[in-house]
Amino acid sequence: MSNSDKRIVLVTGATGGLGTAMCKKLYDDGYIVVANYRSEEKAIEWKNKLHEEGYDIAIYYADVADYDSCGAMISKIAEEIGHVDVLVNNAGITKDGAFRKMSYENWKAVISTNLDSVFNCTRHVINHMIENNFGRIINISSVNGQRGQFGQANYSAAKAGMHGFTKTLAMEVASKGVTVNTISPGYIGTDMVMAVKEEIRNQIIAQIPLGRLGGTEEVAYLVSFLASEHANFITGANLSINGGQHVY
Numbered sequence: 001m002s003n004s005d006k007r008i009v010l011v012t013g014a015t016g017g018l019g020t021a022m023c024k025k026l027y028d029d030g031y032i033v034v035a036n037y038r039s040e041e042k043a044i045e046w047k048n049k050l051h052e053e054g055y056d057i058a059i060y061y062a063d064v065a066d067y068d069s070c071g072a073m074i075s076k077i078a079e080e081i082g083h084v085d086v087l088v089n090n091a092g093i094t095k096d097g098a099f100r101k102m103s104y105e106n107w108k109a110v111i112s113t114n115l116d117s118v119f120n121c122t123r124h125v126i127n128h129m130i131e132n133n134f135g136r137i138i139n140i141s142s143v144n145g146q147r148g149q150f151g152q153a154n155y156s157a158a159k160a161g162m163h164g165f166t167k168t169l170a171m172e173v174a175s176k177g178v179t180v181n182t183i184s185p186g187y188i189g190t191d192m193v194m195a196v197k198e199e200i201r202n203q204i205i206a207q208i209p210l211g212r213l214g215g216t217e218e219v220a221y222l223v224s225f226l227a228s229e230h231a232n233f234i235t236g237a238n239l240s241i242n243g244g245q246h247v248y
């Protein structure tokens with residue numbers, strides 16, 4: 001396949017554990033993969049490491065919490081590479097703490113990075129997808145947006161909000177060949193999950209019927225499927241991948 005026939009996928013927050021696995025899988029699938037980052041030093045190291053492993057992935061800066069920053073990134077990608085066909089809204093942070101002690105700053109930071117970001121990036125790619133009669137928006141939410149989690153009022157609110165967005169946008173663009181879906185991973189073996197105190201993490205793992213954390217590549221396979229044309233009839237869905245931790 002020549003480069004001009006390849007679809008372009010943008011993964012936000014690409015340098016994290018889940019983002020890295022997604023980039024690799026989508027690259028292996030034959031996409032032109034574009035990685036968004038916030039920390040330049042980490043991103044350059046990441047790009048070089050992936051290059052050594054055989055992955056040629058362009059990196060673009062944007063603070064996904066900032067609408068104009070996302071607009072500037074997406075314009076630059078369009079000029080230098082092309083229009084985004086598949087957007088994976090993956091960037092996210094945690095600032096956990098019991099609500100009675102949660103600061104406004106920790107509320108706002110999580111809502112801006114995890115939820116406003118979905119508007120900020122999607123708004124800049126959706127019209128091209130509609131014109132092109134093909135597009136994929138894949139929002140990476142969390143089991144904790146589906147069920148809540150002690151210490152995550154900010155995170156759970158943002159993650160639940162993502163799926164509300166998915167449902168409405170899916171309806172609005174279904175007739176234009178654009179699908180919009182949410183993936184809700186459970187506890188995956190990422191730095192974010194490993195930052196939870198060991199004792200608490202072990203209590204959480206004990207609640208997972210499969211008895212282990214998920215693998216980043218297991219989530220990447222689901223992203224790959226949703227991005228493909230095999231998933232043309234799936235839209236507005238919230239797909240759980242949580243080892244049975246939350247069934248409903």
Ligand code: CAA
Pocket residue numbers: 094096097098101141142143144149150151152155185186187188192193196197200
């Ligand atoms: N359930 C019920 N009560 C709890 C509790 C829990 N899970 N955790 C703490 N408490 C209680 C304590 O027993 C204590 O009660 P008393 O006041 O009656 O003594 C009180 O709450 C302690 O409150 P603190 O604010 O002092 O709690 P803490 O500082 O010890 O811990 C916390 C708070 C850091 C949020 C901790 O609960 C925690 O780490 N929770 C896990 C959060 C989590 O799962 N984060 C996921 C990060 S990864 C991710 O988000 C990816 C993804 O999508 C899954």
